[in-house]
Amino acid sequence: AGLQDxxxxxxxxQHLVHKVIVKAVKGFLNNTNPKKPLALSLHGWTGTGKxxxxxxxxxxxxxxxxxxxxxxxxxxxLHFPHADNINLYKDQLQSWxxxxxxxxxxxxxxxxxxxxMHAGLIDSxxxxxxxYELLNGVSYRKAMFIFLSNAGAEKITEVALDxxxxxxxxxxxxxxxxxxxxxxxxxxxxxxxxxxxxxxxRNLIDYFVPFLPLEYKHVxxxxxxxxxxxxxxxxxxxxxxxxxxxxxxxxxxRIYSDKGCKTVYAKLDYYYDF
Numbered sequence: 001a002g003l004q005d006x007x008x009x010x011x012x013x014q015h016l017v018h019k020v021i022v023k024a025v026k027g028f029l030n031n032t033n034p035k036k037p038l039a040l041s042l043h044g045w046t047g048t049g050k051x052x053x054x055x056x057x058x059x060x061x062x063x064x065x066x067x068x069x070x071x072x073x074x075x076x077x078l079h080f081p082h083a084d085n086i087n088l089y090k091d092q093l094q095s096w097x098x099x100x101x102x103x104x105x106x107x108x109x110x111x112x113x114x115x116x117m118h119a120g121l122i123d124s125x126x127x128x129x130x131x132y133e134l135l136n137g138v139s140y141r142k143a144m145f146i147f148l149s150n151a152g153a154e155k156i157t158e159v160a161l162d163x164x165x166x167x168x169x170x171x172x173x174x175x176x177x178x179x180x181x182x183x184x185x186x187x188x189x190x191x192x193x194x195x196x197x198x199x200x201x202r203n204l205i206d207y208f209v210p211f212l213p214l215e216y217k218h219v220x221x222x223x224x225x226x227x228x229x230x231x232x233x234x235x236x237x238x239x240x241x242x243x244x245x246x247x248x249x250x251x252x253x254r255i256y257s258d259k260g261c262k263t264v265y266a267k268l269d270y271y272y273d274f
Contacts, residue, residue, distance in 0.1 A: 003060035010056065010225060011049055012261075013218035015171050016178070017042075020209050025057060028144070036131045037143040039204055041114075041194070043152040043182060044211025047260020050148045054110050057146065061108065070104045072096070076113035076193065083118050090124035097128055098138060105142040114149035117193030122147075129204040147205075149193060155185040156210045157256065164255060170212065178210045213256035219243045222261035226268055238271045 003025060007018050021040070028038040042050040055066055062068035074080070080089045100107045111122070128140045159178050163170060186208070187200045194200055214222075220243045227234050245267065248254035 003056065006056045006060065007053070011053065012221040013170070013214050014049055014211055016173065016175055016210055016212070017049065017053060020175065020207050021053060021057065024207050025060070025144075029061070034141045036204070037129055037140050037145055039129050039145045039147070039199070039206050040209055041147040041149065041186070041205045041207070042209045042211060043149050043186065044156055045153045045213055045256075045258070045260060046150060047257070047262030048211035048214055049260070050211055051112065054146050054148065057144075058108060058110075061106075068108075070100070070106065071108045071110070072100060073110045073112065076111070076115075076117040080117060080121060086118050086121055089118075089121055093121070093124055094128075097125060097140075097143075098136075101128070101140050101143050102138050105139060106144075108144045108146070110146045110148070111193075112148045114147045114193035115151040115189075115191050119190065119193070119195040119197075122193055123198050126198050126202070126204065129199060130202070147193075149186070151189050151191065151193070152182045152185045152208075152210070153213075155181050157213050159210075160212050161250070161253075161255070164253075170215075173212070175210075179208050182208045182210055214260045215255055216243055216246075216248070216257070219246055219257050219261060219264065222264045223268065226265055227272070230268075230272075232272055235271075242267045242271065 004022050007021065011017065024038065024040060028034060042053065044050060058068065058071050059065035062071055065071070066073065097109060111117070114122070127135055128143070129145060133139065156178060159173060160170065163173055183200055183205070186194045187197065189195060199205055220239055223239050223242050224234055227239070242264065246257045246259065249256055249258050
């Protein structure tokens with residue numbers, strides 16, 4: 001219930017995400033005997049809510065959210081910066097996952113910047129995501145893996161733009177309109193971290209979750225919620241000015257914010273004397 005409520009109140013313009021995340025996470029947590037760990041791959045442009053949603057998931061499961069000792073975050077450019085060390089990274093990653101799942105079967109692993117991860121590295125965790133009852137005496141079936149990536153964002157925008165140009169509602173976009181094309185796009189993208197990955201090949205990713213590009217009205221929603229969360233009265237003029245300052249694409253139509261809601265919070269400091 002907390003997960004559903006948080007998504008309803010804080011995440012805008014992402015009806016597909018609402019639908020998939022609640023169904024997937026709830027179903028997995030309620031399953032006393034899952035056949036494999038839960039693996040979610042979140043895709044979309046920067047600022048559309050991928051990190052935000054992984055934070056909400058963590059907060060809905062663990063008392064301390066992202067600060068919980070059972071939640072483990074990896075950032076490709078920080079934790080795996082050098083291509084020359086890929087074999088060392090593979091060993092370290094396997095060891096880290098093995099050790100933490102041994103301590104807590106319900107561990108959560110979040111991999112950020114998958115589009116900057118060296119090809120082949122993520123395949124080192126394939127055994128942990130597969131349908132094994134035990135691996136060296138350890139069960140990984142209750143663990144959760146979330147991958148965040150910009151890869152596939154062009155494909156998602158293509159579908160959204162096609163709907164817009166045909167005069168169809170954004171909310172009419174279905175998962176089936178995007179998911180297959182998205183997984184193929186990510187699999188064949190050399191900069192996706194999933195390039196020719198066995199995780200995709202073996203269907204070990206349970207859901208490819210598309211984050212649609214955000215429109216002007218969604219940016220305004222982000223601004224409003226942030227102002228309210230800081231305890232200030234909403235000034236509609238300032239709200240519109242901040243949304244107007246964002247840049248939008250494609251160049252002709254100017255429908256989607258190219259940074260999503262990413263810089264909204266910094267811009268607020270300029271207008272309000274916090």
